[in-house]
Amino acid sequence: MDIPANLSDGGFPAWPLPLDATCAEFARSAVRSVYREFGMPRDLTCDATVIASEIATNALLHAYRAERTSSGAGRPELWAYLRRHTGPEIVIKVFDPAPWTGPARRPPRSAPTDATGGRGLHLVDALTAEHGGRWGIHPTRGRLGAAPSPGKVVFFTVPLPAQATMPPALPRPRSRRRSAERIHTLLTARGLRSHLAADRSVLHAGAGWQVWIREESISYHLPGREIAWLPASDEIEVVERIVRHSEEFTPVCSPAALPL
Missing domain, CATH: 3.30.565.10 (Histidine kinase-like ATPase, C-terminal domain)
Known part of the structure; x- marks a missing residue:
């Protein structure tokens, strides 16, 4: 990809x-x-x-x-x-x-x-x-x-301060399929198993988390937490949060409350 x-x-x-x-x-x-x-x-x-x-x-x-x-x-x-x-x-x-x-x-x-x-x-x-x-x-x-x-x-x-070269408010979004496949690829590379729905709009795994991909936004749900919504361009942020959550709640780790 x-x-x-x-x-x-x-x-x-x-x-x-x-x-x-x-x-x-x-x-x-x-x-x-x-x-x-x-x-x-x-x-x-x-x-x-x-x-x-x-x-x-x-x-x-x-x-x-x-x-x-x-x-x-x-x-x-x-x-x-x-x-x-x-x-x-x-x-x-x-x-x-x-x-x-x-x-x-x-x-x-x-x-x-x-x-x-x-x-x-x-x-x-x-x-x-x-x-x-x-x-x-x-x-x-x-x-x-x-x-x-x-x-x-x-x-x-x-x-990014006002004088910086600001990126567009939202770059041209990927299709739902491409966005889902990219998230899936990034999670797999970190050793996390995920599954794509047939229409590539949803990812889920046995750990209990789910991700819904839309043209304008990405939402995700982690066990014990409310659904969070992010811009469609924040694929990496979604992956980083899921990896972090998976590590926080392994038996050798202590739960943390520090927000990203």
Whole structure:
């Protein structure tokens, strides 16, 4: 299936992060390339690259290196996509193979004034808030490699400002068939089994979730939650929520209340 590369056309790139000292610079370069697509302001781009550098470094030093001796542990990855349901915003996620241990909204207690590290999440918190964005942590599965590895992502969002090159309010929607097939393909790639209805308008799985695809919108239902409605262009967001839900409610995970 043809998956567009550009975020404004529904692209969902995933980059393997280097496992050496170039990790932070690679993350900065990837985010700059994403922001360049939308003509983001220089100061916002600079701050976003700092955020990406911090969370990529944390993923390498404190997650990957702690878990790399585990059988089948994945490697850090960087993802990006555009979502629209609350207004156009860029979502950057850094995946690592460390186990999910519960929700985290705020950085830990301040580091001592003479400490040489420990301030990264405070910086992430301050910079995302300054630009009207958010950050957080949630369980998920990796996207690269022979098999999807369980783990978590640290994500941050930045709304597209008025001076950015705004994408259309809604790009030309795919047909219901193509949209359903893309969601099905993305879920399968993450190790989740789904089934397509004959008319390709509904997907469902044994975990109890359902997705309804229409020309103008996508709605989905997760067990114990109300039906949610998203624009037809938010296929990736639907997939990310389903994967997260599947990981939150596995026996080894704790339920989390942190909203995306």
